[in-house]
Amino acid sequence: MAGLVLFAERVDWHTRSLIAAITARGHTARVISLKACGFAVGETAHGLLLPGFADDLPDACFVRSVPAGTLEQVTARLGVLHALREMGVRVMNDARAIERCVDKSATTFLLARAGLPTPRTLVLEDRDTAQMLVDSAPGDSVLKPMFGAQGRGLMRLAPKARLPDAEEVGGVYYLQDFVSAPVRSASSQTHEDFRVFVVGGRAEAAMVRRGTSWITNIHQGATGVEVAAEGQLADLAVRAAGAVGAS
Structure with missing residues (x-):
């Protein structure tokens, strides 16, 4: 061997x-x-x-x-x-x-094409057009680097907020509508998302990541807690992995 x-x-x-x-x-x-x-x-x-x-x-x-x-x-x-x-x-x-x-635009396209819930996403190079899209968005927008991980480089923009210059984003503006999580209680300031590990087409493990920031990466201070990899959570993860060929 x-x-x-x-x-x-x-x-x-x-x-x-x-x-x-x-x-x-x-x-x-x-x-x-x-x-x-x-x-x-x-x-x-x-x-x-x-x-x-x-x-x-x-x-x-x-x-x-x-x-x-x-x-x-x-x-x-x-x-x-x-x-x-x-x-x-x-x-x-x-x-x-x-x-x-690695290319968020390709990932988003494939997830949406597979019928998975996907925020409205716009990827373009022209800054003026991107600024008009931010100004006319129904709520906050999220600007993400095309290549990146661990929550680095994310920006949450209110309508009319000024976009950075093209050189600061590698010449490409990747914009998504901000999707807020359901509020648990009036006093709760906790944000969370889920990470599911798919191996061989099966959801084998999962965790919820919780933090005080809307960016819930552990590298940004959030805490991971194990949860059951089952039900809708597992189904969505398996479908997503299959859509990008990672299953």
């Missing part, structure tokens, strides 16, 4: 937990950066450069992160993931799902 690969840039607690779980099941795993991988057509039996594998292929791969870089560098790194899938290696999540999910 060639073993499993964890594509990651650092051995954080996520990576350590994955390694522990893999080891507990009698497998071996090694951490490799996609920066160190590439193509070696005519040099290796499979045409890839994978440190530590020579002419062998890994039994499966977990992708913890695709490191940032130039367009050329990111394309080459995703190309390695595409190639592994083409050769029958199980990649979780594979390059197709990563490409669909």
